[in-house]
Amino acid sequence: MTTTIPTPIRLQLGHAAVQVVADRIGADVLHIKGESLDPTVRRSGRTASDVDVLVHPDHVAALLVALRAAGWEVLNDFPSSSAFEHSATLRHPAWGHLDVHRSFPGLTVRAEMAFGVLWSAGRTWLAAGRACRVPEPTAQRLVLLLHAARSRGSHRGRQDISHTWTAADDDVRAAVEELARRLGAEVGLAAATGRLDAWRGHPDHDLWQIASAGGTRIDEWRARVKAAPTTRGKLRLVGRAALVNVEHLAMLRGRPPTRREVVAEFFARPARGVREELARRRRPHRSGD
Numbered sequence: 077m078t079t080t081i082p083t084p085i086r087l088q089l090g091h092a093a094v095q096v097v098a099d100r101i102g103a104d105v106l107h108i109k110g111e112s113l114d115p116t117v118r119r120s121g122r123t124a125s126d127v128d129v130l131v132h133p134d135h136v137a138a139l140l141v142a143l144r145a146a147g148w149e150v151l152n153d154f155p156s157s158s159a160f161e162h163s164a165t166l167r168h169p170a171w172g173h174l175d176v177h178r179s180f181p182g183l184t185v186r187a188e189m190a191f192g193v194l195w196s197a198g199r200t201w202l203a204a205g206r207a208c209r210v211p212e213p214t215a216q217r218l219v220l221l222l223h224a225a226r227s228r229g230s231h232r233g234r235q236d237i238s239h240t241w242t243a244a245d246d247d248v249r250a251a252v253e254e255l256a257r258r259l260g261a262e263v264g265l266a267a268a269t270g271r272l273d274a275w276r277g278h279p280d281h282d283l284w285q286i287a288s289a290g291g292t293r294i295d296e297w298r299a300r301v302k303a304a305p306t307t308r309g310k311l312r313l314v315g316r317a318a319l320v321n322v323e324h325l326a327m328l329r330g331r332p333p334t335r336r337e338v339v340a341e342f343f344a345r346p347a348r349g350v351r352e353e354l355a356r357r358r359r360p361h362r363s364g365d
Contacts, residue, residue, distance in 0.1 A: 084123075086171065089171060091203035092203045093168070098139060098142075103142075104135055104195060105129045105139070108180075108219050109124070109219065109220065111203070113220070117213050126172060126174060126175060127175070129176055130194070131176055136178045143174075143176070146168075149167050150166050152165035160181035181223075184260035185258075185259055190259050217248070221265060221269070225265075226287040226288065228287070228290045241268065272284060279302055280303050
């Protein structure tokens with residue numbers, strides 16, 4: 077007889093399992109979103125599907141090695157995660173999926189500085205009896221809002237914004253805005269709260285516009301290049317734009333792609349980008365857009 081572990085319990089065990097590995101090698105880990113949310117931040121009915129952790133940048137490499145040794149399989153590496161290249165996705169046969177964040181999209185101060193701010197004010201959360209560190213509630217609200225801003229208007233994202241921002245009182249909002257200023261997260265917070273137009277002209281504006289409302293592949297790459305803070309970073313992105321994301325292709329197919337499939341994808345990518353751009357230009361312009 078097969079017994080299915082309820083998802084909330086499995087996720088708490090997953091958080092605990094990650095913490096055991098982190099404690100073993102002395103890695104500093106913050107548990108974010110999902111089951112680790114404070115009751116004052118988590119809206120009624122909100123469910124989670126995976127484990128998310130933010131790791132001190134100096135400890136990321138060692139933690140990934142230790143997690144693989146503990147039975148976690150890497151599915152998706154950092155460059156494949158998003159336009160922000162912020163997380164790696166792993167999977168464990170018992171505990172499910174895990175996102176290891178080396179940074180969090182929207183926090184634009186140095187990653188080690190952002191982690192230090194969140195860590196210093198953090199608190200303890202018990203996951204299946206294991207002591208885990210989590211950000212304090214104001215930081216949890218900011219993280220959830222920045223995550224929702226990248227949801228391209230999803231129902232789940234809108235619900236999170238409504239609960240953590242729209243329904244919050246003035247003091248709570250002021251605390252979130254102050255923390256956003258400390259962490260350089262003003263543009264991402266503006267994208268979540270409907271105030272992104274005030275940041276037109278900022279290098280990050282276009283990237284958050286696409287993250288929150290969608291856009292073509294060409295739009296995204298333009299925005300990524302614009303947001304890159306250095307010339308070297310911009311050139312690196314331009315050089316990578318035409319390359320095939322082999323890890324993502326493997327996820328889509330459920331197996332490593334063949335050499336022929338990678339070559340075919342290399343030529344298909346620019347063609348899809350051109351088709352998307354032409355389709356966008358053919359769409360009728362609506363007043364007020």
